[in-house]
Amino acid sequence: TALMAAIAERMASDGGAGLFPDYGHLRPGIGDTLQALRRHNHEDVLANPGEADLTSHVDFAALAAVVRAHGLDAHLSTQGDFLLGMGILERAGQLGADAGQAARDRISNAVERLAGPQAMGELFKVLAVMPRGISVRPFATAD
Known part of the structure; x- marks a missing residue:
């Protein structure tokens, strides 16, 4: 929160806007936020010190509150909803229009991985920060 406040x-x-995607949750809740990943699997954070990547889930609601306290708008979304609102399906269609089946399959798999509900689309969240009253795609109003 201190970094987001700065x-x-x-x-x-000074003006400007920011887009912050990361692992996290949109609403505060109970549960583990510190996690260890080793060889693409979750494991106990103390099981293999130095051999696992440690990560923590961001509390996007807390960050949004900090942003709003500074007079800015904060928009929250899942990565999937954000990418769908930004036109990922339309762009994938354009990329695959003149491509072979193998390329279309790769594009489809990439879209599913980035925006699908069983993949990064729900796991990752997005915080958009901008001056109050600015309306940009895919956010119509502040959340």
């Missing part, structure tokens, strides 16, 4: 303070005084 970023929001700078945006409020």
Whole structure:
């Protein structure tokens, strides 16, 4: 929250906007936020020190509150909804229009991985920060 406060303070005084995607949750909740990943699998964070990647889920609601306290708008979304709103399906269709079946399958798999509900589309969240009253795609109003 301290880092987001510094970023929001700078945006409020100097202008600008920001887009912050990461693992996380849109609403505060109970559960483990610190996780260990080793060889693409979850494991106990203390099981193999130095051999696993540690990650933590971002509390996007807390970051949005910090942003709003600095007079900025904060828009929250899942990565899937964000990418769908930005036109990922239309872009994938354009890329695959003149491609062979193998290329279309790769494009389809990539879209599913990035935006699908069983993949990064729900796991990743997006926080968009911008000056108050600005309406941009895919966010119509502040959440």
